[in-house]
Amino acid sequence: MTWGQAMFEKISRSWELAKASASVLNSDRELLVFPVVSAICVLVVLATFMIPAVAFKLFADGYSVGSLAFAFAFYFCQYFVIIFCNCALVSAAMIRLEGGNPTVADGFNAARSRIGAIAGYAAIAATVGMILKALKDRDNNFIVRLIGGALGAAWTMATFLVVPVLVAENVGPMDALKRSVAMFKRTWGESAAGMAGIGLACFVAMLALGAAGFGLAYVLSLVSSALAVLIGAVTVLALLALAVYQSALGSVYSAALYRYAVDGEVPRGFEGLALEAPRR
Structure with missing residues (x-):
């Protein structure tokens, strides 16, 4: 197989994995509740930290011990709510993959039972996040920014299955x-293909x-600015x-x-797809 054929096969498989x-996600729309809750919580945390940071000009003179502690607290809270909601989603997704019918409460209850481990991992992720941002x-x-980008990509791939492990x-x-x-x-092959495909x-x-949306808004702005704003907002x-x-x-795919990695069996909804890189 030539390099081009191998690349085409990889791209084709990634699309199938995404589909x-x-x-699986479309079979249970309740799973979409978790990322919505996560987004709302992230905005609340952002506002909670941004308002005092701006009001007291915490970073006006650069970084100090106090401002670094404040930044770490912000990163920790952000990662905690994101990881907590992701754990809830993955827990519910695993129930669905096993043929069950999960509820939103099932997901959040499962995440709450692992809150200690989630907090510990949030602290690790916050530390790594601050280092990568620096x-x-x-x-x-x-060169330093390039190294930071490469390390960030490696961290993303290495932690792709942390949430399923934490909940299971x-x-x-x-x-x-x-x-x-x-x-x-x-x-690794199908992890990368799945992430890339999605x-x-x-x-x-x-x-x-x-x-399409912003193009239409621009055209409509020539007729009605109010209608253009409405289309832009939509x-x-x-x-x-x-x-x-x-x-x-992404969470459904990681689950x-x-x-598959644990049981060696293709989960419900993924039959016929190669989830594991070929062994040599």
Whole structure:
């Protein structure tokens, strides 16, 4: 098989993986509640920290011990609510993949039972997030920013299965991270293909929607500014809805990949798709 053929096969499989995840998600729209709650909580946390930061000019003179502690608290709270809601979504998705009919309460109850491990992992993620942000700071030279970007991509891939591990196994955050890395090595091909497929599909959809919506708003602005604003607002809401859908889609796929890596069986809704990289 030539390089071009292998690349075409990889892209084709990634689209199929994205479609299978969408099929599972569409069978239970309640799963979309979790990323919506996550987005609302993130906005609340952002406002809670931004208002005092601006009011007291905490970062006006650069970073100090106090401002760094404030920044870490912000990162921790942001990561905590995101990871907590992702754990709730993945827990519900696993019930669906096993043939059950999960409720929103099932997901949040499962996440609440693992709140200690979630908090521990949020602290790790916050620390790594601050380090990566420092490396990718615009004042750094190109090489440092490049290293920061590469490390960020590696961290994203290494932690792709942390949430399923946290909700399905009685382990701490460090062991969950180690388990995620080990399983990613086994399924790296389809982990990357799934992430790329879902990301590409949603990016194309957002690009098309944005171009159509804002293009129409521009045309209508020549006739009615009020109508143009309305169409623009509807387009923004539709793009936010797509972002929510993408988040849920990625979580469903990570749950399916975890279940396959552990049990060796293709989960319900993913029959016929190769989820594991070929063994050599």
